[in-house]
Amino acid sequence: MKSGQAISPELREWVAAQLAAGHSVPSLRASMRAAGWHDDAADAALQGIEMQAAAGVAVEPPSARMPGPDLSVSPLYVDAGDRRVQVLQTMQLPRVIVFGDLLSDDECEGLIAAARQRLARSLTVETQTGGEALNVDRTSDGMFFERGENAIVAQLERRIAALLRWPVEFGEGLQVLRYAPGAQYRPHYDYFDPGEPGTPTILRRGGQRVATLVMYLHEPEQGGATSFPDVGLEVAPKRGTGVFFSYDRPDPATRTLHGGAPVLAGEKWVATKWLREREFT
Incomplete structure (x- = not known):
């Protein structure tokens, strides 16, 4: 995987948005490669989405808000x-x-x-x-x-x-x-x-x-x-x-x-x- 590039929720949101706009999974994989992502990183970002798309299941971006406590200051x-x-x-x-x-x-x-x-x-x-x-x-x-x-x-x-x-x-x-x-x-x-x-x-x-x-x-x-x-x-x-x-x-x-x-x-x-x-x- 390209150093320093994590598979973040924001990246998955981008993937889902591109799919919603009509772009195919292969075209997204090609775009990620062109941007410098290695194959394993692209596969991780697209994991599960290609299967859903092939089955005709709508792919929606993950929710930006999630349940959980505020641990930003590492509280005990x-x-x-x-x-x-x-x-x-x-x-x-x-x-x-x-x-x-x-x-x-x-x-x-x-x-x-x-x-x-x-x-x-x-x-x-x-x-x-x-x-x-x-x-x-x-x-x-x-x-x-x-x-x-x-x-x-x-x-x-x-x-x-x-x-x-x-x-x-x-x-x-x-x-x-x-x-x-x-x-x-x-x-x-x-x-x-x-x-x-x-x-x-x-x-x-x-x-x-x-x-x-x-x-x-x-x-x-x-x-x-x-x-x-x-x-x-x-x-x-x-x-x-x-x-x-x-x-x-x-x-x-x-x-x-x-x-x-x-x-x-x-x-x-x-x-x-x-x-x-x-x-x-």
Whole structure:
């Protein structure tokens, strides 16, 4: 790759704008080569776009605004309104932030108690139809809270909105999952594949997912880490902490492939908040 030239969001916006103007992917690759970009850099910038274009899927520029805390001065703590949250670890690509002391023990216990009575085998979004279905890659039990369903959920949603600077209304309902020994969720992406036939139906409810926050409510004795295999990162499921990651386009180039490693002993409970581009209805 040409020295000093990163594949930035601005470059991808330029690529998307040129495609929208009617230029072909091969012509863009030729233009980048003429401007001094090496082949591997051009391929990285165009990754995923050529496949979408061939499938007739509209390619739109990534959103300039993304959820996330202000870390411009490398703070050790971030004000989340009603709580001071620790910044334990950060990564740029993928954009990952590990938060400490995000939930109190009482909040963790309260969410588990409220969720326990409604657990069922976890479903995943079915992008073929836009509905939900069982997935052999996901072996947890789970349930969803409606936004603001009870006092703990409403308080946590306000805290997340303040921490990540993203409106409460742009969030899906909070999902709580229980992983028994042996349960896992194999590596996957959280965004909705633009090439799948059910995706337009899903996007009507609030646009694409742009970020995920996984919060650990109960830690297992062994196993259960959240892994990012593309970058060799594992986040230990410590109670009260959370791992946030964002993805500015529905593309593997975001490197947000992630999974829940098998629980080897004990139980793992997590709460997940997915954030959309706009109000989720």
